[in-house]
Amino acid sequence: MLATPSRPVRAVARRGRTEVDWLRSRRNRADLAVFHEFRAPPYGGGNQFLLALVRELEARGLAVEENRLSGGTPACLFNSFNFDFGRFRRFARAGARMVHRVDGPIAVYRGFDDGSDLRIRQINDDLADGTVFQSRWSLEKHRELGIDLREPVVIHNAVDPTIFHPPPHREPLNGRPLRVVTTSWSDNPRKGDVYLATSRDDPCSNALLEGLACGLPAAFLRRGGHPELVGEGGIGFDEAGEVPAVLERLRDEHDARRAAIRVPELAKVAGRYLEALRG
Numbered sequence: 001m002l003a004t005p006s007r008p009v010r011a012v013a014r015r016g017r018t019e020v021d022w023l024r025s026r027r028n029r030a031d032l033a034v035f036h037e038f039r040a041p042p043y044g045g046g047n048q049f050l051l052a053l054v055r056e057l058e059a060r061g062l063a064v065e066e067n068r069l070s071g072g073t074p075a076c077l078f079n080s081f082n083f084d085f086g087r088f089r090r091f092a093r094a095g096a097r098m099v100h101r102v103d104g105p106i107a108v109y110r111g112f113d114d115g116s117d118l119r120i121r122q123i124n125d126d127l128a129d130g131t132v133f134q135s136r137w138s139l140e141k142h143r144e145l146g147i148d149l150r151e152p153v154v155i156h157n158a159v160d161p162t163i164f165h166p167p168p169h170r171e172p173l174n175g176r177p178l179r180v181v182t183t184s185w186s187d188n189p190r191k192g193d194v195y196l197a198t199s200r201d202d203p204c205s206n207a208l209l210e211g212l213a214c215g216l217p218a219a220f221l222r223r224g225g226h227p228e229l230v231g232e233g234g235i236g237f238d239e240a241g242e243v244p245a246v247l248e249r250l251r252d253e254h255d256a257r258r259a260a261i262r263v264p265e266l267a268k269v270a271g272r273y274l275e276a277l278r279g
Contacts, residue, residue, distance in 0.1 A: 029072030045206025135225030
């Protein structure tokens, strides 16, 4: 049986691969670079959004390279702390506009501080030309904690409209019990008529956006970015004990709340990212 390489050996091999990739990329060019540890879907809101964003940009004819910044590529988007920092620092260079997509504050929505926010601030200070916050709440919460990042703009996430959209027909309520959905990726319309968003201090929940995009009014905890995402397309609550009354109101106001749903369009969000990347 072959022995598993030790961590120091793996680290040396990783640095070696990075150096080879860097050398090969010096004469190459793409329209945009994206640094993120992409995972096969479904996997997390940030991952799902960036997959949709890259598909939208490529559909416009743009060449997007992942986890590499070639010598002629003019701009780079790097996501929060979800990438290989060592590789990113090796590829980062003057002459490319570097835009940092920021999540959190991480310590606020996780409920503990593991140093992620400090790492984000350090790499933002060192390498970012601009910063994209996913919600106004996230921007203001960072400032409240004394974390000022470079040239901030707020751009909400968006969902893939080929996946998340209202069905062509809906079963009317007609006095039946209200069905509630809390999952983010089921394609079964029988799962619910209302989306329940209970995450706390979530800056820009893709799960919530996906539910709204499918035409589900939301019952949402009034924390984090939920209120600015939902607007009049749902009803908020502050304590768990309020949920039954909120659901009763949503049953009574179902059609009006559904008609008030407004979700960011992926094409427009992609356009705003391109503006940020062009500076």
